[in-house]
Amino acid sequence: MVALPRLVVAAPSTGQGKTTVATGLMAALRAAGHLVSGHKVGPDYIDPGYHALATGRPGRNLDPHLVGEDRVVPLLLHGAAGADVAVVEGVMGLHDGRVGTDGFASTAHVAALTASPVVLVLDVARSSRSLGAVAAGMAAYDGRVRVGGVVLNRTGSDRNTAEVVASLERTGLPVLGSLPRDESLATPSRHLGLVTAAERDGSERLVERLGEQVARHLDLDGLLALARTAEDLPSEPWDPAREVTARTGSRPRVAVAGGRAFTFRYAETDELLRAAGCEVVTFDPLTDPTLPAGTQAVYLGGGFPEVHAAELSANHSLLRDLRLAVESGVPTVAECAGLLYLARTLDGSPMAGAVDAEAAMSERLTLRYPVATAPADSLLARAGEQVTGHEFHRTRTSPVAEGDGAWVVDGAATGFATPTTHASYLHVHWAGHPRLAQRFADAAHAATPHVPHAVPEPVAEPVSGDHGPVDPLRHHGDREVGPGLLDLAVNVYAGARPAWLDRALHAAIDDAASYPDARPAAEALAHHVGRPTGDVLPTAGAAEAFTLVARLRAWQRPVVVHPQFTEPQAALEATGHRVTEVLCRAEDGFALRPGSVPADADLVVVGNPTNPTGVLHPRETIAALRRPGRLVVVDEAFMDGVPDEPESLVGEASEDVLVVRSLTKQWSVPGIRAGFVVGGPALVEELVRLQTPWSVSGPAVAAIVACCSGEARAESAARAYRLDAWRAHLEAGLRDRGLEHVASAAPFVLVRLGRGAREALREHGVAVRRGDTFPGLDPSWVRVAVRPPATTDRFLAVLDELLVTT
Known part of the structure; x- marks a missing residue:
């Protein structure tokens, strides 16, 4: 038996506000410090995109x-693994399912299967007392479904709301909140439904505002209490490793289309492929010049390529490379949008031409929930096998099929199939048919790696006479930015600050007439890191910490391990110390070699993950630096950007190990200067005596306290995973272009673009951090900050332009 608090958000009909309430509830619960899992009844891909933004999963x-x-x-238990609560958004009306099946696959069906209590969303904009009758009917219609409460949506006048609430009293159903009408929170639609989260600018802020509205107007405690009434489930979580078999040996690379044009695929698809021994790599058909190097299979899922047809068509290089890959026998699966992309043309715009068909918009929407039969053996299926799937499109191909087709649906052939290609409009959830994933993975294992048709060379020639900054050790990323430049130089999280942090900062400013008291920050930090209060010291950012360390003792041989953030060395030299530089080498992947540190060093400063290399040193390696009479200072300013912080020494800091942390990067508050150190109590007390009174400002104290809360911990973890995904997107783009870079664990990547590349990028509107101000690096290196994929794609597009010209 598995315990999982959960509830289903349903409505009497579509258009009542299920997505608004469900997504807002997910965001509100997450902001309150809960780990939330989001689910959607039915085949829809769009709502889960907003759920992912709301939950961070x-x-x-x-x-x-x-x-x-x-x-x-x-599958519910698999998706909700580790979550405190699961929120399931329904589809259409509560009892609306597959036509002619007595409500099969309806929201009510899923609620009954999962024994989940239902929250009924009622749009009150055009009704009043009748809603009581509607709710009563919904609650009584099916004895397997337990309606546990009601949420009123789009409320207006207090008088009408009171009338609705009074009508519901006869049902015995509690009203768990009333969400007022707010058209600014509506999601725009297009010909096939909502605009996807990946395409809508400001999606994260929209979801955050939904969460704020739900937290303000709905009874979160009441909803959680209802969720906790769900009985334990007599089942085990779905495990992809039990569904497929992984071959031993190499892991073939499966290139999966992503970006704004290809936003639809089930999360379990990737998980099955990985379980079958494949490496899943995302590429963007809008911007990437070729398939990822070494591709052994291609998966083209769903999306809206018809909206982006001109941009897709303009990427001639990738279209040609994809066509060559398909023609050479690289196993390729295309569903719906993927089929259109493989066609010769889409609404007259040239596509890959790997499938002999023309695609165009039509007047009629195809929406069906069929059982499909394989007419013959193919890449995915065997003759006579059946699968369940769905179709949702307003385009047509001419011809609709080739030969026997990929499937037979409703007695007619549809799609295109060969021993190495399978393309059709049918979307199939591979978790329900894992043999398809197995066959695709097996074909990938047997395939020859694809060699892209063109691999650009890095920029190598200088384009300006820049001779470098006057004071390299005091050169920071903010010196690189300027008006009109795309900022990839400053390592600050690219996203809005949470509302709770802004509220704390504004309150601190309102209280600016009082001298700051850092004790609340110390107490919050101690609780946050699980150490006694005497082991932590709030500081005015990491910079103050390095100044305190420089003044701590008359260091005889201070060592700074480079390439590394230059502030520690600048602080030591400013206090009269002569610093020994120990260099990590590019040929070693900038790995730390403890034996390279002089035995008589009495102070060693090392970053982890290191700025600018992004290398995350194992704890054991840093522990090997410890010696009697030596203080090891570990700069963990970017550790909170690493998911789960696996190599952090915060818990092991002692009298000879001092950990320095910063809050400015993760929480987008560089102007506040908030940080802290962790060490043994005697060591921290020495630093306290050196610290200038009131050096930690009131807003910094407020920021520290706020960022140690439960909701902050949840948001920080989500941001770390988000940064991890953003970085993977950047590194994939660099790798696909054959550009040398250092595998990073931090919110930045060190790239060797060649001398003059930084200046060339700047002339094209992109600011990156120069590398030659870090000891051990020359002007061929630049540091690129991790940004959301759309921003990264702008940078990669500029790179492509420069690579072509050279």
Whole structure:
């Protein structure tokens, strides 16, 4: 038996506000410090994208038609692993399911399968007392479904709301909140439904505002209490490793289309492929010049390529490379949008031409939930096998099929299939049909790695006479930015500050008439890191900490391990110390070699993860630096950007190990200067005596306290995973272009673009951090800050332009 608090958000009909309430509830619960798992009844891909933004976890689908009744609960438990609560958004009306099946695959069906209480969303904008009758009917219609409460949506006048509430009293259903009408929170639509989260500018802020509204107007405690009434589930979580078999040996690279044009695929697809021994790599058909190097299979999922047809068509290099890959036998699966992308043309715009068909928009929407049969053996299926799937498109191909087609649906052939290519409009959830994933993975293992048709060379020639900064040790990323430049130089999280942090900062400014008291910050930090209060010291950022360390003792041989943040060395030299530089080498991947540090060093400063290399040193390696009479200072200013902080020494800091942390990067508050150190109590007391009174400002104290809260911990973890995904996107783009870079664990990547590349990028509107001010690096290196994929793609597009010209 598995305990999982959960609830289903449903409505009497579509358009009542399920997505608004469900997504806002996910965001509000997460902001309150809960780990939330988001799920969607039915095949829809769009709502799970917003769920992912709200929860910081992949959005999941629960669909008995696509995966079978017996897999619904295991998939729910799999998606909700580690979560405090699961929120399931329904589809259409509560009892609306597959036509002609007595409500099969409806929200009610999933609620019954998962034994989940239902929250009924009622749009009150055009009704009043009748809603009481609607709710009563919904609650009584099916004895397997337990409606546990009601949420009123789009409320207006208090008088009408009171009338609705009074009508509901006869039902016995509690009203768990009333969400006022706010058209600014509506999501724009297009011909196939909502605009995806990946395409809408400001999606994260929209979801955050939804969460704020829900937290303000709904009874979160009441909703959680209802979720906790859900009975334990008699099942085990779905495990992709039990569904497929992984071959030993190499891990073939599967290139999966992503970006704004290809936003639709089920999270379990990637998980099955990884479990089958594949490496899943995302590429963006809008911007990437070729498939990822070494591709052994291609998966093109769903999306809206018709909206981006001109941009897709303009990427001639990738279209040609994809066509060559398909023609050479690289196993390729294309569903719906992928089929259009493989066609010769889409609404007249040239596409890859790997499938002999033309695609165009039509007047009629195709929406069906079929059982499809394989007419013959193919890459994915064997003759006579059946799968369940769904179609949702307003385009047509001419011809609609080739030969026997990929599937037979409703007695007609559809799609295109060969021994190495499978392309059709049908979306299939591979968790319900894992043999398809197995066959695709097996084909990838047997395939020859694809060599892209063109690999650009790095920029190598200087384009300006820049001779470098006057004071390299005091050169920081903010010196690189300027008006009109895309900022990839400053290592500050690219996102809005949470509302709770802004509120804390504003309150501190309102209280600026009082001298700051850092004791609340010390107490909050001690609780946050699990140490006694005497082991922590709030500081005015990491910079003050390095100044205190420089003044701490008359160091005889201070060592700074480079390449590394230059502030520690600048602080030591400013206090009269002569610093020994120990260099990590590029040929070693900038790994730390403890034996290279002189035995008589009495102070060693090392970054982890190191700025600018992004290298995350193992704790054991840093521990090997410890010697009697030596203080090891570990700069962990970017450790909170590393998921789960696996190599942090905060818990092991002592009288001979001092850990320095910063809050400015993760929380986008560089102007506040908030940080702290952790060490043994005697060591911290020495630093306290050196610290200038009131050096930690009131806003910094407020920021520290706020960033140690439960909701901050949850948000910080989510940001770390988000940064990890953003960095993977950047590194994939660099790798696909054959550009040398250092594998990073930090919110930045060190790249060797060649001398003059930084200046060339600047002339094209992009600011990156120069590398030659870090000891051990020459002007061929630049540091690139991790940004959201859309921003990264702008940078990569500029790189492509420069690479072509050279």
